[in-house]
Amino acid sequence: MLILPLMAVVITGCLNHSWNKPKQPEKDFHRMEARSGRPVIWLMVDSLMAPGMDQGMKKGELPALSFLIRNGIYQKEAVNVFPTMSVSIDASLLTGEYPDRHGVPGLIWYDTKEQRLVNYGTGLMEVVRGGVNPALMDTARNLNQQHLNREAKTLYEELGERGFTTGNVNGMIYRGHTDHTLTFQKWISATTALPERMNVKGPDFLALGAFANPLKGLRSLPDSVASSFGMNNRYSVETAKVLAKKNRLPDFMFVYLPDLDKPIHAEGPGKSEMKELKKLDRQIGELMNSFGSWEEALKHAVWIVSGDSGSTPVLASNEDPVVPLDRLLGDFELLEAGKTPGEKTEVVLAVNERSAFVYSLKEDIRLEWLAESLQKDRRIDVIAWSDPEGWIHVRNAALGEKEMRYRKGDEWTDVYGQRWQLDGDPDVLDLAVQPRGGRLSYGDFPDALARLEASLHSHPGRFLIVNARPGYELADKHSPTHKGGAGHGSLHRIDSVFPVVIAGTDRRPKHWRIVDFKPFVLELLESGKKKPDIKEPAQM
Incomplete structure (x- = not known):
């Protein structure tokens, strides 16, 4: 997760400060409604890989994913972009473009105009050595508001222009047409370049951990320092569950689930991966139960569960x-x-x-x-x-x-x-x-x-x-x-393919590449768009 190495730097000052959650000005929840027949829910699972899924399903340990696959399609080798880093991959998913068009080259790259390295959060030591404040501002503001090419419209922007509602939970590519405010604690703004409040443009519903929590006062979410400021699966799933139960899901909902990434990097595929996969499966099952049952979940929404890249085991x-x-x-x-x-x-x-x-x-x-x-x-x-x-x-x-x-x-x-x-x-x-x-x-x-x-x-x-x-x-x-452990980023097939599960529709993308999913989602929603009420002409 991009912001976590950056916020880890800030956490070192946290021991001398109490974590009083900042007041949230966001009112997204109250304006949410789906305008299509059935919303599309995209669960983006960082570092989800097909071999681990297959092993877990064979043992009967992943019932929710197995249910979606039985009632949909399971593509084990969709292809992402290069470099195989989450920020570039997510930008390609949400714009439908390769990096030459969307302008986010990788997790770290050199800006020739500003003569500096842009780093969205590679690792703690590299961020500290390269400069904490530039990295914080690149992640919190510049990524979406400057670096992401304005001519490459995101799904949030294009769907909004077509009259659909959109939402993003913890996804770091979120640019849309709706005004939002990211809120940071006073002690954070006093010790870093981050202001207390930062105005950004996003989808209709934007939840970014502790920094943009539109459910404040409606539901207690795990967004403390100990919970990685809300950048965790539980925060993401609980947020989506509230929207589902209250019938306030937007037409397109992107939900980022980061927890699997850490054990994969630390230990590679194996026991820790399976432990996290079983937790993930329970969370997906809970989210589907928010509709009353798993069967009802399929009737009322299109479900897409995907990874973003593979991970190659690194030698000892x-x-x-x-x-x-x-x-x-x-x-x-x-x-x-x-x-x-x-x-x-x-x-x-x-x-x-x-x-x-x-x-x-x-x-x-x-x-x-x-x-x-x-x-x-x-x-x-x-x-x-x-x-x-x-x-x-x-x-x-x-x-x-x-x-x-x-x-x-x-x-x-x-x-x-x-x-x-x-x-x-x-x-x-x-x-x-x-x-x-x-x-x-x-x-x-x-x-x-x-x-x-x-x-x-x-x-x-x-x-x-x-x-x-x-x-x-x-x-x-x-x-x-x-x-x-394991790493990714390369051109090799191991890093370049990821699984996709689609359930609740018979439609398929033109090709199984990350750049083909934006037109696929647009087609899904346009095909299910509610027809406006037509009033009979008044009798003269």
């Missing part, structure tokens, strides 16, 4: 799983954490767990040179960069000297109908090509051509992308690591 510390990019590029002058680039600064690193952006600030330092320094390490796989002619150059360190390049063209058509021109060895991206029909399909790197191209055009700058092989992760000097 004695197997050298962390690739120190700062050492591999030790011949260059690297930007130090929290510093502004100086005249001598040559390279900037922005590490998104198992992938990274590597920026060259000097025209005389070619991206190919950086790639050559990186591909010497056996733990690296895909490296990519673009050139002024529109070609994307790709190398795979695991395959030695092999290289390919590609760009949009008419030579090859992939499984999504996207058309490309290729030159070089397609094995670099594990592409299967059929010369007779001009078709290509993806192997270990799903939708790789579009995802890499979008990432390389997601923000200004001269940079390359580097990925770690399965079992490994990348790091700068102060990056968080997950030795013996």
Whole structure:
């Protein structure tokens, strides 16, 4: 969860302050109503993966998820965007765009205009070293109000313009047309750059833990310091339950459930994952019971339960799983954490767990040179960069000297109908090509051509992308690591696919990609839109 590493910094000052919940000006609850025939409830479960679900269902330990799957469809390998980080993935879900259109490149990236690293909350030490206040403001304000491209409309914006109501519980991408106020305790605003009140635009109903709680006075929710300021499953589910029981669900409700992410990162898939999955299943069951029964829940709403990315197990510390990019590029002058680039600064690193952006600030330092320094390490796989002619150059360190390049063209058509021109060895991206029909399909790197191209055009700058092989992760000097646990962020299939369960409708998205779900939700709601009451003309 983006805000948690940031607020952890603030919590250190909490021991000397009582946690008096700030007064909430939000009145969202009283204006809520669904205007479609049946609302769409999207439960976004951070780090939910199909293997864990399958294991739990086989043992009969996940009855709620099993019920939804029996009465719907279960797609185990929907494809997200790159890098496989929650903030970029959620932005793509809610805008229907790749990062080149929505403008949120990753969890951490370099802003060439402001000459600084933008960090939405990678890890405590990296946030502290890079600057707490910029990270707090980037997460609380800039992400939605500045960085998210205004031309990429969110579901909240577009549905509002079509006359539908929308809601968001704990999702960090929330931009809409309705005015809201985020409220922070006085001691927080006194010790950080956060003001006591921050005006933002969001959906009709916006609940963001302790900072925007529209149910204040109606229901006690777990939003204390000990409960991660409300950024937890129980807060999210209890909020949705109140709306369901009071018949005040909006037409589209996005509910973010973060609790599974922490044990996955710490220990990898396994016992802790299953323990959290069983809790999650009970919470989903409770939410469906808010309609009277699980059967009634399906009659009255469309249910979508999904993950956002996979997580790759990271080898134990004695197997050298962390690739120190700062050492591999030790011949260059690297930007130090929290510093502004100086005249001598040559390279900037922005590490998104198992992938990274590597920026060259000097025209005389070619991206190919950086790639050559990186591909010497056996733990690296895909490296990519673009050139002024529109070609994307790709190398795979695991395959030695092999290289390919590609760009949009008419030579090859992939499984999504996207058309490309290729030159070089397609094995670099594990592409299967059929010369007779001009078709290509993806192997270990799903939708790789579009995802890499979008990432390389997601923000200004001269940079390359580097990925770690399965079992490994990348790091700068102060990056968080997950030795013996799990991480994501890379282009590899393990990180790039996530499960989706859809129940309560026979409709399906055009393709099983994260960018295809926005038009799917729009179609769902338009098809079930209530027809306005037509009054008979008055008799003359």
